[in-house]
Amino acid sequence: MKFSRYISAGLLAATVAGFSSCSSDFLDENYTTGFSTQYFETPEGLKALTLSLYGHVRWWGGYESQGYNQLMMGTDEFGIGTDGSNEMWLTYDVRMAPTWVGVNGNTGTNAAIWDELYFGIASANTIISKAGMIDDEKVRNQCLAHAYFLRGFNFYMLTSQYGRCVLQTEPAEGVVRSFEVTTPEQCWKQIISDLTEAYNLFDGEDYSMAGKGVTWTKATAAHFLAKALLFAASERNDSWNSSLKTEYLNKALEAANYAISARSLEKDVIDLYGNWTGINCDIEQSDEILMSLAQDENFYGRTTMRNPGAFFNPQFSNFANSTLGGMRGCLTGGKDFQRFRPTEYTYSVFDNVNDARLWKSFATVYGTAVEYAGDEKTGAPAVHIGDPSVVFIINKKNDHTYDKFNFGSKRYQTDANFVDEAGRLAAGGRVQERNGESTFGNAGQPIIHSWILYKDGKYVGDKFGNQTTNPYQSHGANMYCGISKHTCGYLNAFAGDNGSRDVIFARLGETYLIRAEIKVRLNDYSGAKSDIDALRRRGAWHEGENRSYYVDGCYASASVCPYVTARDNNVAANNGWNLGMNSYYLSNPDLDVTYASTENEMTNWTWDNLPAEDEEILAKLGVSSQFDRALNFILNEQTRELAGEFVRWEHLSRTMTLENRAKKLNPDVLNFDAKKHYLRPIPQTFIDGLLHPDGSNLSQEEAAAWQNPGY
Numbered sequence: 001m002k003f004s005r006y007i008s009a010g011l012l013a014a015t016v017a018g019f020s021s022c023s024s025d026f027l028d029e030n031y032t033t034g035f036s037t038q039y040f041e042t043p044e045g046l047k048a049l050t051l052s053l054y055g056h057v058r059w060w061g062g063y064e065s066q067g068y069n070q071l072m073m074g075t076d077e078f079g080i081g082t083d084g085s086n087e088m089w090l091t092y093d094v095r096m097a098p099t100w101v102g103v104n105g106n107t108g109t110n111a112a113i114w115d116e117l118y119f120g121i122a123s124a125n126t127i128i129s130k131a132g133m134i135d136d137e138k139v140r141n142q143c144l145a146h147a148y149f150l151r152g153f154n155f156y157m158l159t160s161q162y163g164r165c166v167l168q169t170e171p172a173e174g175v176v177r178s179f180e181v182t183t184p185e186q187c188w189k190q191i192i193s194d195l196t197e198a199y200n201l202f203d204g205e206d207y208s209m210a211g212k213g214v215t216w217t218k219a220t221a222a223h224f225l226a227k228a229l230l231f232a233a234s235e236r237n238d239s240w241n242s243s244l245k246t247e248y249l250n251k252a253l254e255a256a257n258y259a260i261s262a263r264s265l266e267k268d269v270i271d272l273y274g275n276w277t278g279i280n281c282d283i284e285q286s287d288e289i290l291m292s293l294a295q296d297e298n299f300y301g302r303t304t305m306r307n308p309g310a311f312f313n314p315q316f317s318n319f320a321n322s323t324l325g326g327m328r329g330c331l332t333g334g335k336d337f338q339r340f341r342p343t344e345y346t347y348s349v350f351d352n353v354n355d356a357r358l359w360k361s362f363a364t365v366y367g368t369a370v371e372y373a374g375d376e377k378t379g380a381p382a383v384h385i386g387d388p389s390v391v392f393i394i395n396k397k398n399d400h401t402y403d404k405f406n407f408g409s410k411r412y413q414t415d416a417n418f419v420d421e422a423g424r425l426a427a428g429g430r431v432q433e434r435n436g437e438s439t440f441g442n443a444g445q446p447i448i449h450s451w452i453l454y455k456d457g458k459y460v461g462d463k464f465g466n467q468t469t470n471p472y473q474s475h476g477a478n479m480y481c482g483i484s485k486h487t488c489g490y491l492n493a494f495a496g497d498n499g500s501r502d503v504i505f506a507r508l509g510e511t512y513l514i515r516a517e518i519k520v521r522l523n524d525y526s527g528a529k530s531d532i533d534a535l536r537r538r539g540a541w542h543e544g545e546n547r548s549y550y551v552d553g554c555y556a557s558a559s560v561c562p563y564v565t566a567r568d569n570n571v572a573a574n575n576g577w578n579l580g581m582n583s584y585y586l587s588n589p590d591l592d593v594t595y596a597s598t599e600n601e602m603t604n605w606t607w608d609n610l611p612a613e614d615e616e617i618l619a620k621l622g623v624s625s626q627f628d629r630a631l632n633f634i635l636n637e638q639t640r641e642l643a644g645e646f647v648r649w650e651h652l653s654r655t656m657t658l659e660n661r662a663k664k665l666n667p668d669v670l671n672f673d674a675k676k677h678y679l680r681p682i683p684q685t686f687i688d689g690l691l692h693p694d695g696s697n698l699s700q701e702e703a704a705a706w707q708n709p710g711y
Helices: 008-014 037-041 043-061 087-091 110-133 137-162 184-201 218-232 245-262 344-348 356-361 508-521 525-538 555-559 568-577 599-603 612-621 626-642 648-654 658-665 684-688 700-706
Strands: 289-293 365-367 388-393 449-452 503-507
Touching (some): 037 043, 043 503, 110 137, 110 684, 137 184, 137 218, 218 289, 218 508, 245 508, 356 626, 365 568, 503 508, 508 525, 508 626, 525 599, 525 626, 555 568, 612 626, 612 658, 626 648, 648 658, 684 700
Parallel strands (some): 388 449
Antiparallel strands (some): 289 503
């Protein structure tokens, strides 16, 4: 959304939220032209501060040292490419400690999360304490609703990560260094109280504060209230929640019911992610979006967002620089930070024939952005702008069609020799249409950079690319098929770092899965199936769809971005690499071309007879009881629906399935210790700053009481 239009005025107020006053000796200068905290003594100041709360959540989608790793890494879904900036979030090695050991400036730390969230809590506390000065009841309630929501949300994020936190609910006067040690029970009850207050104060689905797609509403509060109640009733809190589980689950069901009744799912996931055409386009106002991290073309400030899709891309500039150009990344929209490499589980959990979400969430074909004369030494053929040069085949384990070929990038795997013998690869050049006819390229076309999921019945998706001296090293492969949900072609420069696309942080698709789990826990398996099927039906191929069609947020937005359209060669490159096609029929080599709906196939399952992909995964996990099967099926469905959407770690930690799923489904999770890694270490910088009320230091035992077990 238009961040500067809706929110920037409020950010000016936020800049003074961290100061107790603006005195004449501040930097030895008289500060006479700006705001002081006295501004918050006025209705106008409180309304500006309320608007500024949206700036606090932008932080989650900024640089990776802030929001990405702690929410998604170290689970069953992602390994890393060859960039080890945040490897400790994946492997749980000794660097994940109270005093975080960073690799470089991109390393995210536990202290960064902790400190930033209390900045937002301070602003919320100010609004709550002073809202009585606003005479207009509607405006007062709107401000209070936002403040209670943001405070509850921040306490939720802290407690879900750390297990407990400081419950600062009053504006701090000066520097406060003495706090009471809290329990998880106290924290969850405070979160539930704050989110309940917000839920009751919000006036339905009123988008007037910051515009549709950005404004928090009653449905937003309901979504997070349902999540908080479910978390409090889940396995990680079994030490105290036994007498409250049923009450919490029923309240969670009520909250989820409201959100689902007040909002609606998009009819197709393409209209959530694929059809992003630029700043403030239609999909940023989707009714399904409950919270977004709003961005526009203002590429400056501490919450500036790096190109949001860049973290999920393979390292094009390394393995495919010859055909995609020498810049880092797949040109505009494709900066290749290669932080999140999907695991075998993440690919294989999909039905690659009937589940369209696989093909609408992953980019499987890239074209040639520059003319390439070929290389006699490696045998790489000449390719021309617009020819497909990077192709990912997402096949199944029992497919042996391509066993005779060698795969990889010609730069590293010089024996790579894949040829599309049967002409199963869709025709490129943006000729595919969403509901048009599937058309195909020439038979016998060689592909200079080719990747496959299974070969000879074995998973080989982590074997390609990497360093020339060790091209088949499994850990850290830099050539893989990446998630495309967050791609953004409207950047601050051609192949620039900073993006302008809103990042969806919460949406109704997750609410459906939350409600399904609540129903399972309340023994309503039929109702849970209905909620799951609403998503599976939406995620199916629909009648008349061209299964060769592909769209993401790069091509159309780059076409109107002044930094891309400024030079003719940039336009040619943009046209050459994003071809609007996928590898669906190449990945399903025995499937006839079809335009039939797969909604029936996607909903044809029972709790006793789950889809084949799920039965295989559940067997690997060793789960057999009705509840465990249902819970893990829902977690599988979360991957299919929500992979790359900032929620995975909390759900696996909440359900205490993190150890089993991560260790059995992600070979890169090397050092997980269940005695401590279900919680993050509380920052030592915080503990070291604590004092008794009289100013004396804490004893070693008192300081240790603040830290989580095992750290």
